Amino acid sequence: MEIRRLRVQNIRSYESAELTFSSGTTFLSGDVGAGKTSLLQAIEMALFGFAEVEPEHLVRHQATRAEVALSFEGEGHRYEIVRRFKRVVRRGRTTFELERSSFSADGATAQYSQTELRQRVIELLGFPDNPN
Template identity: 40%
Template sequence: MRILSLALQNFKSHEDAFFEFEPGINAICGENGAGKTSILEAIAWVLFDYCPYNQEELIRTGANDAVATVQFISQWDQRTYDVRRSVSQGYRLFDPQLKQRLDYERKADVLAWLRQHLGVPAGTDLARLFATTIGVPQGTFTADFLKTSRERKEVFDRILKVEEYQQVAKDLLAVEKYSEAQVLAVKHQIELLDQQMQDWDPLQVEQQRIEQELRHWQERLSHHTHTLAEVKLELERLEKLLAQIQTLDQQIAQL
C-alpha cells in the first residue's frame, strides 16, 4: 500500500492543510510545534484506528470537529481509495475512480476493509500494529532492542513475519517428503528399465529368428494352400467322371 496524500481540517494545530507524498521515503521538516507529529497521528487515526489520547483532543481549539482524509493505493487491488474520518461522523469510504461512496458504515466493517487493502491478515490488531511496528515515537527507535528476549521476539517476529515463514517451512517439508518419495519411485523405475534394457539385444535376436521362422511357415502355408486348390479341382473332375460312370452302369444293366 502507498499513501498518496493527507488532507486535514481542524485537526490539532492544522486548520486546513494538504500534504502529498512521493514514492519512496518522505522527510517531514519543520520547527517544534509546527504539527509534524500530527501528520503521522492523523494517518494512524484514519488507517489504523490508533489514537494515544481522547479523540476530542484531536479537534483544533475553537472548532467543532476534526476531519482527516487519506488517499492511498490499495495493496489488494492496486486501486486508489479515499478514507475520511471525523470525530463526530466517523468513517466515510470513497472510490474516486467510480466517483461513489462505498457502503461501509460500521467501524468493524471499515477496519476489516482496511486490513484487506493494507495487506495484513484478517483479525490483525491495527492499532497495536501501528504502535509497535509502524509509528515509532520520537526517541524510542531503538527501545525494542533493550527489551528482554521474550519481548523482542514478540515484536520482531510480527515485523519479520516469522510465524508465516515457519508455517511455509512446515508446508514445504511435506512437499519435500513427497518429492523425495517420487524421486525414489522414479529411480526404482529406472533400475527396472535398465534391467530390461540388458535383455534387449537377446530379445532382438530372438525376434529376428521368430520372424524368419514365421516367413518360412507362411511360404509353406501359401504353397499348401495352392496345392489344396488344385486337389479340389481334381476332386470335382473325378466326381463328375464318377457320376458319368454310374449313369453308364445303369444303362448297361437295363440292356
C-alpha cells in the same frame, strides 16, 4: 501501499491543510511543535480511527467538527478514506463521535461504521486478524 494525499481539518495545530506525496520516501522535518507528529496521527486516525490518543487531544480546541481524508494506492488500485467527527457534550463531558466514514476503491464509495472501516483497512493492508 503508497500514500498520495492527506487532507486535515481541525486536527491539532492544523485548521485546514492538504499535503500531496510523491512516489518514494517522504521526510517530514520542522521545528518542535510544527505539526509533524500531528500529520502522523492524522494518518493513523484515517486508517484506524481513534486509537492510542483520545479524540479531544487530536481535535483543535473549540472546533465542533474535524475531518481527515487519506488517499493512497496499492496493488493497482486507488483508495480514499474519509472520517468526520463531531463534538458532542453529554452530562457535562465533551467527546467526539464519528459523524461519517467512507471508503472509496477506484471511485466506488461505500459508507461504513467505524468498526467495519477499521476491519476493511486491516484486511486491505494484510494485517492479521488477531496480532497476539
